[in-house]
Amino acid sequence: MSALFEATLRLSVVLLPAVIASLLLKSRSAALRHWVLAVAVLCAWTIPFLSNVLPELPAPARATWGGREAPHQDLSQTRWRVIEPRQDGQVFAEFSLAAVSAAADASPRATPIVRGVWLTGSLLSGLILLVGLGRLRWLASRAREIDRGHWFEIGHELRDTYRISCPVRLLQSTHPALLVTWGWRRPKIMLPAAAQEWTTDRIRIVLAHELAHIARGDWAAQLAAEALRSVLWFNPLLWMTCRRLRIESELACDDEVLARGVEGHEYATHLLALARSLNPGRRSWVAAPAMARPSSLEGRVHAMLNTVTNRRSVSTPARVLTTATLLALTILAAGLFAQTLFYSFTGTAFDQTNRLLPGTTVTLTNTSSKAKYEVQTDATGKFEFVGLPPAQYKLETSRAGFGALSEEIRISGNTKRDLRLKVGSLQETLTITDGSVDGYVSVRPDPPVAIRRAQAQLKFAEFAAQAKARCAAGAPGPVGGNILPPAKLLDVKPVYPEHLRLAKIGGVVQMEAVIGSDGTVLDVPVVTGPHPELESAAVDAVRQWLFSPTLLNCEPIPVNMKVSVMFASAQ
Incomplete structure (x- = not known):
């Protein structure tokens, strides 16, 4: 389970600053806050790849005192607290990596249980996400495509204003409460059954909002965050990131609609009417953003009516600065930060008859830094290395009368392995x-x-x-x-x-x-x-x-x- 601990630690290095930044940028635009979170999610996905391609950096030297290693701070005991303001008060998300570290160092009896719980949660989360995507595909196959008329003409006009080059399909389903947008290369907007009866102003507002999602790539960013959460579902930071992404994307699209000349009170009136007519009691979850989601309605209406709200789009310098900062944190998490973790390597030495071998010298040599670690097995044949930085090591054994064992071993977590020595030739x-x-x-x-x-x-x-x-x-x-x-x-x-x-x-x-x-x-x-x-x-x-x-x-x-x-x- 040490791999989960390491993945959580690395991911938190990227996501935690992004979440904190999105909360501190209250006076800036929703588009900027969403950009920060979206880039952080994409960077988090690149960490496993960068961890394999980046050159391994030498581990920092450990202090010694009287021939023994000085104690060092255990990073797993560090605690973080993120405070998220909401209309009904403040939500505290406090988490510590100690719980995950404990799972990594759990006893052999507890480790399969922890692994089973994580795997069950990941499979369940992934299944829910796949069911949502499958439901969208199923609904699209049974919906009627709108390729002419008022909806089509307004949609074509607004698509040009957003400079969307790919074709956008307008679909009308028989579902009374489904107004969602999804897709990347061939995006789709699904309208509820009563959409044909809407006024021209409402049609223009709805399409302006949904096309803003497409122009900004909100669905892809949200899907990437949801997929990451399905793997590391136990990390509260990911749940907060997914929620903040969804809220900021809706606010940013609202700003795009208001920037096209729609008055705030008029937009709020249409949004509240949509929320009532779309019948929340019959809505079902799908893997796509919904325009009139009740959970974020109050905050969005308040932002629409606030005339001093910053509604600017993200400038090019802000995009470059944000991306560069988060990319630097990603490289830090994938390379250097991993070197601050230390692991143990334990096991027991046996001979050919499966009996214990005390007094056996076991040596580990770091193939990169050439640092050498040496221990001897105790009276019960057990050995233990502690404070090992993650790296590739050469394992060697030595005992009178027995052949030397020599092989390569990768230490990327707390490792347990038994050694079997053969009589020498x-x-x-x-x-x-x-x-x-x-x-x-x-x-x-x-x-x-x-x-x-x-x-x-x-x-x-x-x-x-x-x-x-x-x-x-x-x-x-x-x-x-x-x-x-x-x-x-x-x-x-x-x-x-x-x-x-x-x-x-x-x-x-x-x-x-x-x-x-x-x-x-x-x-x-x-x-x-x-x-x-x-x-x-x-x-x-x-x-x-x-x-x-x-x-x-x-x-x-x-x-x-x-x-x-x-x-x-x-x-």
Whole structure:
């Protein structure tokens, strides 16, 4: 759930200043306030994309005292309060990221519950939005298109005054209370059933208001905000943003109507008459703005009758300044601000038999800043890194007798991961020179291989009995890492082919063998070799080797072995 916490934190960096600015700009025009909110919503949608494409910035240095990190402020405890004035009093929207942070750090039992609640809310919110869009499509398919007459002529005239280049469809439905506008590339205005009986003045006012929505792109901005709220529905800041967007868009469109010569009292009279005739009791929710919404009616009428209200459109300098400011905040939220978050990486180290591995060194290296973090697992095999900035890390482990684990890991939230280490591989190196091995003549009169193998098998049985007796003295507990390495019981030397020795053909044969749990060599693949016959001679010898069992926590296990045979001809 840390991803939700991070998304909420980043989004709040952009939306919170925009909401506060819209509340402080009461003396400015509604068009400017709506522009600020709309740009903030669009910037919020770009944060996930920018987070992936922006270069990762180095994390700020953490202070230390006596070799330990100094305490730092937990940003999740910061609280914000936004006060929204309304006709019935002030609405306080106070929220803290601590609740989301707690969800991110919740216990394993609580985390699925929190995730399920969030997913259920998101699916329900998204479903409501899709149902609203589907209902608009369904109503449009059953509505009658108006392509001539008074409505069409006035609409065509006003569309030219708004400089709307795309075609606008006028639709009349049989619904008695539906007056909405939606669409972007092919916008539509849906009129109620009684619209044909309206006067010319009312037709002009209604179309001027609805075409203002189209010219300003209000539907797209509102839909983007609603979609964002459906994902992060638990954030009260998004609910406030959606509400403010809807109110400011209606006020801005009212200002556009008044700017075309309509008197405020005349407009208010028509608006109140529409609110009564559109029968609020039969209205249903659709994903589009409605002109006579009762919840915002009082504030709109008050603004219409206020002769000192600022009704100017948004100037180009104001648009540029607003966009630049919010874009800077967006980049800050997507890049630098993410670096102020610190996460933990925890887990447990196990061996091949799923037993705990205490005393294992675990190292994380930041691939960007090269900062290195190192801990050791405790008596129960657990390890914990704290204060990790989000970044790409190289994970490495080290423990005597075990192979090193090395891989890349991305830390972008509180991460829990268990590590499983395998027993390290053996290393055998032989040098053969002119028929001798490490100074000893390989053609010395050794007993036949069959006799030596029988002797080795007796030694194997003796080793196995001794190991069984030691393990019987105390049953293995939960702590592992107890390795009994193998001992070579039968050693067969490679033979240097005579014709290759005389031809001074030599080189190194590299092999990777597997010693089975019964001590026999199971497989001997050749990695590199200078000559097929030299490779065959080395493989034939290694296949005959016999080892005592390799025990891990009193359990026989297979183990890898690297073998290097050097055939060196005399110069």
